[in-house]
């Protein structure tokens with residue numbers, strides 16, 4: 805369901821809200837560099853420079869396979885996407901700029917969610 809479940813004690817299902825927020829990240833106009841794993845065969849240097857690749861489709865798989873025990877693990881992987889991007893791309897490159905925009909968007913929505921938990 806799109807709406808986060810509100811349990812009887814008023815708590816929300818953190819991981820349900822992470823799944824919903826992931827949908828917002830994936831549909832953001834600047835998400836295109838992050839939708840799929842970076843192709844380690846066609847992007848020179850990426851495999852050596854970025855030790856822990858991460859992308860939105862991998863995060864989706866991890867949610868579906870219940871590999872996050874709380875919102876914390878989800879937040880750490882989303883931040884890994886943007887930290888990898890900063891490490892590999894110039895700030896003023898197309899992909900570097902997209903990474904900064906997406907991180908600002910995520911940080912705002914994450915802060916809003918934390919206020920509700």
Ligand SMILES: Cn1cc(C(=O)NCCCNC(=O)c2ccc(F)cc2)ccc1=O
Nearest residue numbers: 836837838839842843847888889892893899
């Ligand atoms: C995060 N990162 C990504 C790349 C990269 O080259 N990524 C491939 C982008 C190509 N993907 C598209 O252009 C696209 C994808 C979906 C869509 F709906 C429309 C266009 C390189 C370095 C790096 O640090």
